[in-house]
Amino acid sequence: MANNSSFTDGKKSSRRIDEWVILVQVLVVVFLSINIMLIVTFFMKDVFYTTMRYILFAHALMSDCVTLFTTNLLLIFSFIGKPVHLWSCLTMFIVTSVSIFLTPLTLTAMTLERYVAICMPLRHAELCSTRSTLQVFLIIYGLGVIPCIIIVLIFFVSVSSDFNKHISFCAADIFIVHEWQGHLRSAVNQFYFLVMFVIIALSYIHITKVAKAASGENRTSSRKGLRTVLLHGFQLLLCLIQLFCPMVEAAILQTNIKLYKNFRHFNYVMFIVAPRCLSPLIYGVRDEKFFLALKFYILCGL
Numbered sequence: 001m002a003n004n005s006s007f008t009d010g011k012k013s014s015r016r017i018d019e020w021v022i023l024v025q026v027l028v029v030v031f032l033s034i035n036i037m038l039i040v041t042f043f044m045k046d047v048f049y050t051t052m053r054y055i056l057f058a059h060a061l062m063s064d065c066v067t068l069f070t071t072n073l074l075l076i077f078s079f080i081g082k083p084v085h086l087w088s089c090l091t092m093f094i095v096t097s098v099s100i101f102l103t104p105l106t107l108t109a110m111t112l113e114r115y116v117a118i119c120m121p122l123r124h125a126e127l128c129s130t131r132s133t134l135q136v137f138l139i140i141y142g143l144g145v146i147p148c149i150i151i152v153l154i155f156f157v158s159v160s161s162d163f164n165k166h167i168s169f170c171a172a173d174i175f176i177v178h179e180w181q182g183h184l185r186s187a188v189n190q191f192y193f194l195v196m197f198v199i200i201a202l203s204y205i206h207i208t209k210v211a212k213a214a215s216g217e218n219r220t221s222s223r224k225g226l227r228t229v230l231l232h233g234f235q236l237l238l239c240l241i242q243l244f245c246p247m248v249e250a251a252i253l254q255t256n257i258k259l260y261k262n263f264r265h266f267n268y269v270m271f272i273v274a275p276r277c278l279s280p281l282i283y284g285v286r287d288e289k290f291f292l293a294l295k296f297y298i299l300c301g302l
Helices: 002-042 052-080 086-119 121-127 130-158 179-213 217-253 257-276 278-285 288-298
Strands: none
Touching (some): 002 052, 052 257, 086 121, 086 179, 086 217, 086 257, 217 257, 217 278, 257 278
């Protein structure tokens, strides 16, 4: 009787996992399709790929696509229980780790661009030129790669040179071989969180002051920029919370494996998938110029 009960519970649990995985696949396909459509629209008009905010927007979409694809691939591998080669896992870990950092860093750069446009309009053309955009990308990728490089270097130094083996489960925790290494990763994530949060907060405060002092069309433009910064702030908050999730997951793993799996599922949808669906709403729909171009290409010029 007990065996039948446990078998039924296991079957229900498996069905719930199946439904959850199917739901995630639907969400990922929908968001990837929307993002790809927006990226295609971006390359259709010169004004988009010669303007900093649209270039940063397209870059955020691309990093979102990479994050959704790689994390979903890891999810599928863990669900089917297929062994993964360690080198393949390491490659996916590097790509995923860098892309996860690229999104909040790009959002921070977009917030600063809005700050310059509203609070320093006379210097906007100078500070936000195409040349400046290339410098911004160098900074974004430099900051995005640093945390991953630290973890990978410590991993290579700490383990043997035998990488010709398969592992049953691919996750970031595999490359954390020392307890102090986990603390270091947490410290780096917290530092990034603090710096980006301060930048968003200060930008919001200054734009608020300008919006209150402005009049007429300037007031309308400032308020629109203020709402954009608010949306960036909310999206950035969701992305930055993801940086704290590994610490919480590691603590839960020590107590309850079932709760750990449920928590990972919740984190994936809430802090990886959800923030990636906000980018199309912020610029793809709210930006009049981009929305008109998107509607034009969707309707085939009708």
